Amino acid sequence: EIGLTQSPGTLSLSPGERATLSCRASQSVSSSYLAWYQQKPGQAPRLLIYGASKRATGIPDRFTGSGSGPDFTLTISRLEPEDFAVYYCQQYDSSSYSFGQGTKLEIK
Amino acid sequence: QVQLVQSGSEVKKPGASVKVSCKASGFTLNTFGVSWVRQAPGQGLEWMGWISAHNGNTNYAQKLQGRVTMTTDTSTSTAYMELRSLRSDDTAVYYCARDRGDYFYYYMDVWGKGTPVTVSS
Numbered sequence: 001e002i003g004l005t006q007s008p009g010t011l012s013l014s015p016g017e018r019a020t021l022s023c024r025a026s027q028s029v030s031s032s033y034l035a036w037y038q039q040k041p042g043q044a045p046r047l048l049i050y051g052a053s054k055r056a057t058g059i060p061d062r063f064t065g066s067g068s069g070p071d072f073t074l075t076i077s078r079l080e081p082e083d084f085a086v087y088y089c090q091q092y093d094s095s096s097y098s099f100g101q102g103t104k105l106e107i108k
Numbered sequence: 109q110v111q112l113v114q115s116g117s118e119v120k121k122p123g124a125s126v127k128v129s130c131k132a133s134g135f136t137l138n139t140f141g142v143s144w145v146r147q148a149p150g151q152g153l154e155w156m157g158w159i160s161a162h163n164g165n166t167n168y169a170q171k172l173q174g175r176v177t178m179t180t181d182t183s184t185s186t187a188y189m190e191l192r193s194l195r196s197d198d199t200a201v202y203y204c205a206r207d208r209g210d211y212f213y214y215y216m217d218v219w220g221k222g223t224p225v226t227v228s229s
Binding site: 032033035037044045046047050051054057088090092095096097098099100101102 | 143145152153154155158167169170203205208209212213214215216217219220221222
Protein backbone atom coordinates (compact mmCIF):
# COMPACT_ATOMS: atom_id res chain seq x y z
CA GLU A 1 0.00 0.00 0.00
CA ILE A 2 1.28 3.43 -0.96
CA GLY A 3 1.65 5.81 1.96
CA LEU A 4 1.26 9.57 1.70
CA THR A 5 3.17 11.93 3.97
CA GLN A 6 2.01 15.52 4.18
CA SER A 7 4.11 18.39 5.40
CA PRO A 8 4.10 20.49 7.38
CA GLY A 9 1.69 19.10 9.93
CA THR A 10 0.59 22.62 10.80
CA LEU A 11 1.13 25.79 8.81
CA SER A 12 0.57 29.17 10.46
CA LEU A 13 0.05 32.03 8.02
CA SER A 14 -1.84 35.30 7.73
CA PRO A 15 -4.59 36.19 5.26
CA GLY A 16 -3.09 37.43 2.00
CA GLU A 17 0.00 35.23 2.33
CA ARG A 18 0.91 32.31 0.09
CA ALA A 19 0.56 28.75 1.36
CA THR A 20 2.53 25.79 0.06
CA LEU A 21 1.45 22.31 1.18
CA SER A 22 3.42 19.18 0.34
CA CYS A 23 2.35 15.59 -0.23
CA ARG A 24 4.98 12.89 -0.75
CA ALA A 25 4.15 9.33 -1.74
CA SER A 26 6.15 6.32 -0.56
CA GLN A 27 6.48 5.28 -4.22
CA SER A 28 5.62 6.74 -7.57
CA VAL A 29 1.99 7.71 -8.01
CA SER A 30 0.28 8.52 -11.27
CA SER A 31 -0.56 12.21 -11.42
CA SER A 32 -4.01 11.27 -12.68
CA TYR A 33 -4.70 9.53 -9.40
CA LEU A 34 -3.77 12.33 -6.99
CA ALA A 35 -6.44 14.56 -5.43
CA TRP A 36 -6.63 17.25 -2.74
CA TYR A 37 -9.49 17.93 -0.32
CA GLN A 38 -10.29 20.69 2.14
CA GLN A 39 -12.10 19.96 5.38
CA LYS A 40 -13.45 22.50 7.84
CA PRO A 41 -14.50 21.59 11.40
CA GLY A 42 -17.77 19.71 11.51
CA GLN A 43 -17.99 19.48 7.73
CA ALA A 44 -17.41 16.81 5.13
CA PRO A 45 -14.30 17.02 2.95
CA ARG A 46 -14.60 19.09 -0.21
CA LEU A 47 -12.82 18.20 -3.44
CA LEU A 48 -10.38 20.90 -4.55
CA ILE A 49 -8.06 19.30 -7.08
CA TYR A 50 -8.05 16.05 -9.03
CA GLY A 51 -5.56 14.69 -11.52
CA ALA A 52 -2.90 16.53 -9.49
CA SER A 53 -3.65 19.87 -11.17
CA LYS A 54 -7.28 20.08 -12.29
CA ARG A 55 -9.48 22.32 -10.22
CA ALA A 56 -12.86 20.91 -9.30
CA THR A 57 -16.01 22.76 -10.24
CA GLY A 58 -16.37 26.05 -8.38
CA ILE A 59 -12.89 26.05 -6.87
CA PRO A 60 -11.24 29.50 -7.03
CA ASP A 61 -8.13 29.89 -9.14
CA ARG A 62 -6.04 30.82 -6.11
CA PHE A 63 -5.85 27.04 -5.52
CA THR A 64 -3.23 25.35 -7.70
CA GLY A 65 -2.11 21.75 -7.71
CA SER A 66 1.18 20.64 -9.19
CA GLY A 67 3.79 17.92 -9.14
CA SER A 68 4.36 14.39 -10.29
CA GLY A 69 4.98 11.14 -8.49
CA PRO A 70 6.11 10.97 -5.79
CA ASP A 71 6.03 14.72 -4.90
CA PHE A 72 2.93 16.88 -5.15
CA THR A 73 2.12 20.40 -4.01
CA LEU A 74 -1.00 22.39 -3.28
CA THR A 75 -0.47 26.14 -3.45
CA ILE A 76 -2.93 28.75 -2.26
CA SER A 77 -1.74 32.00 -3.76
CA ARG A 78 -3.42 34.57 -1.47
CA LEU A 79 -5.06 33.20 1.61
CA GLU A 80 -8.62 34.21 2.30
CA PRO A 81 -10.13 33.85 5.80
CA GLU A 82 -12.25 30.90 4.60
CA ASP A 83 -9.15 28.96 3.47
CA PHE A 84 -8.05 28.13 7.01
CA ALA A 85 -8.87 24.45 7.32
CA VAL A 86 -7.30 20.99 7.13
CA TYR A 87 -6.09 19.78 3.75
CA TYR A 88 -5.71 16.15 2.71
CA CYS A 89 -4.07 14.60 -0.30
CA GLN A 90 -5.39 11.28 -1.61
CA GLN A 91 -4.03 8.72 -4.04
CA TYR A 92 -5.43 5.69 -5.83
CA ASP A 93 -3.43 2.55 -6.54
CA SER A 94 -4.23 -1.14 -6.98
CA SER A 95 -7.96 -0.63 -6.46
CA SER A 96 -7.48 1.16 -3.15
CA TYR A 97 -7.37 4.74 -1.97
CA SER A 98 -5.25 6.21 0.78
CA PHE A 99 -5.11 9.65 2.37
CA GLY A 100 -2.30 11.67 3.81
CA GLN A 101 -2.52 12.53 7.49
CA GLY A 102 -3.48 16.12 6.70
CA THR A 103 -2.00 19.61 6.99
CA LYS A 104 -3.74 22.05 9.28
CA LEU A 105 -3.64 25.59 7.91
CA GLU A 106 -4.20 27.98 10.80
CA ILE A 107 -4.35 31.74 11.16
CA LYS A 108 -1.16 33.26 12.47
CA GLN B 109 -29.18 19.74 -6.56
CA VAL B 110 -26.60 16.97 -6.55
CA GLN B 111 -26.23 15.61 -3.05
CA LEU B 112 -25.88 12.52 -0.90
CA VAL B 113 -28.16 12.34 2.12
CA GLN B 114 -27.00 10.07 4.91
CA SER B 115 -28.92 8.46 7.75
CA GLY B 116 -28.77 9.80 11.27
CA SER B 117 -26.41 9.19 14.14
CA GLU B 118 -26.13 5.79 15.77
CA VAL B 119 -25.09 4.50 19.18
CA LYS B 120 -24.17 0.83 19.37
CA LYS B 121 -22.73 -1.56 21.90
CA PRO B 122 -19.51 -3.47 21.25
CA GLY B 123 -20.13 -6.55 19.17
CA ALA B 124 -23.23 -5.12 17.49
CA SER B 125 -23.66 -4.11 13.84
CA VAL B 126 -24.51 -0.80 12.24
CA LYS B 127 -25.93 -0.09 8.80
CA VAL B 128 -25.59 3.41 7.37
CA SER B 129 -27.56 4.57 4.35
CA CYS B 130 -26.64 7.14 1.71
CA LYS B 131 -29.33 8.34 -0.70
CA ALA B 132 -28.39 10.05 -3.95
CA SER B 133 -30.34 13.06 -5.09
CA GLY B 134 -29.99 15.04 -8.31
CA PHE B 135 -28.12 12.32 -10.17
CA THR B 136 -28.46 8.68 -11.14
CA LEU B 137 -26.56 6.56 -8.66
CA ASN B 138 -26.15 3.55 -10.93
CA THR B 139 -23.75 5.37 -13.25
CA PHE B 140 -21.24 5.93 -10.46
CA GLY B 141 -19.35 4.20 -7.71
CA VAL B 142 -19.66 5.01 -4.03
CA SER B 143 -16.76 5.10 -1.63
CA TRP B 144 -17.09 5.05 2.12
CA VAL B 145 -14.64 6.99 4.27
CA ARG B 146 -14.54 7.26 8.04
CA GLN B 147 -12.95 9.71 10.43
CA ALA B 148 -12.31 8.89 14.08
CA PRO B 149 -12.54 11.81 16.53
CA GLY B 150 -9.67 14.23 15.97
CA GLN B 151 -8.11 11.96 13.34
CA GLY B 152 -7.64 11.91 9.58
CA LEU B 153 -9.59 10.28 6.80
CA GLU B 154 -9.63 6.51 6.32
CA TRP B 155 -10.93 4.88 3.15
CA MET B 156 -13.13 1.89 3.91
CA GLY B 157 -14.07 0.59 0.50
CA TRP B 158 -15.94 1.10 -2.74
CA ILE B 159 -18.95 -0.28 -4.52
CA SER B 160 -20.02 0.06 -8.11
CA ALA B 161 -23.68 1.00 -8.17
CA HIS B 162 -23.73 -0.24 -11.75
CA ASN B 163 -22.87 -3.89 -11.14
CA GLY B 164 -22.39 -4.26 -7.37
CA ASN B 165 -18.67 -4.98 -7.56
CA THR B 166 -16.93 -4.14 -4.33
CA ASN B 167 -13.44 -3.56 -3.05
CA TYR B 168 -12.84 -3.28 0.69
CA ALA B 169 -9.90 -1.99 2.67
CA GLN B 170 -7.87 -4.95 3.85
CA LYS B 171 -8.19 -4.08 7.55
CA LEU B 172 -12.00 -4.24 7.32
CA GLN B 173 -12.30 -7.38 5.19
CA GLY B 174 -14.80 -9.76 6.75
CA ARG B 175 -16.51 -7.08 8.86
CA VAL B 176 -17.84 -4.69 6.24
CA THR B 177 -20.42 -5.11 3.51
CA MET B 178 -21.39 -2.43 1.00
CA THR B 179 -24.54 -2.69 -1.08
CA THR B 180 -26.70 -0.51 -3.29
CA ASP B 181 -30.37 -0.38 -4.14
CA THR B 182 -30.62 1.30 -7.51
CA SER B 183 -34.42 1.41 -7.33
CA THR B 184 -34.11 3.95 -4.52
CA SER B 185 -30.68 5.35 -5.47
CA THR B 186 -29.39 4.37 -2.06
CA ALA B 187 -26.07 2.92 -0.97
CA TYR B 188 -25.55 1.08 2.29
CA MET B 189 -22.56 0.28 4.45
CA GLU B 190 -22.85 -2.36 7.18
CA LEU B 191 -20.09 -2.82 9.73
CA ARG B 192 -20.26 -5.81 12.07
CA SER B 193 -18.58 -6.85 15.32
CA LEU B 194 -18.22 -3.22 16.33
CA ARG B 195 -15.40 -2.16 18.62
CA SER B 196 -14.75 1.07 20.44
CA ASP B 197 -12.20 2.09 17.82
CA ASP B 198 -14.95 2.01 15.18
CA THR B 199 -16.33 5.16 16.77
CA ALA B 200 -16.14 7.68 13.95
CA VAL B 201 -18.04 9.80 11.49
CA TYR B 202 -18.83 7.71 8.43
CA TYR B 203 -19.02 9.46 5.05
CA CYS B 204 -20.27 8.25 1.71
CA ALA B 205 -18.89 9.90 -1.39
CA ARG B 206 -19.55 9.72 -5.11
CA ASP B 207 -16.56 8.03 -6.66
CA ARG B 208 -15.45 9.28 -10.07
CA GLY B 209 -12.92 6.57 -10.77
CA ASP B 210 -12.89 5.90 -14.51
CA TYR B 211 -9.39 4.60 -15.30
CA PHE B 212 -8.25 8.14 -16.16
CA TYR B 213 -8.91 9.91 -12.86
CA TYR B 214 -9.81 8.71 -9.40
CA TYR B 215 -11.40 11.06 -6.88
CA MET B 216 -14.55 11.70 -4.85
CA ASP B 217 -16.50 14.75 -5.88
CA VAL B 218 -19.74 14.72 -3.87
CA TRP B 219 -19.81 13.87 -0.17
CA GLY B 220 -22.57 13.19 2.30
CA LYS B 221 -22.60 15.19 5.52
CA GLY B 222 -21.52 12.19 7.53
CA THR B 223 -23.13 9.81 10.03
CA PRO B 224 -21.66 9.75 13.56
CA VAL B 225 -21.42 6.24 14.97
CA THR B 226 -20.55 5.80 18.62
CA VAL B 227 -19.60 2.38 19.99
CA SER B 228 -19.86 2.26 23.74
CA SER B 229 -20.94 -0.15 26.42
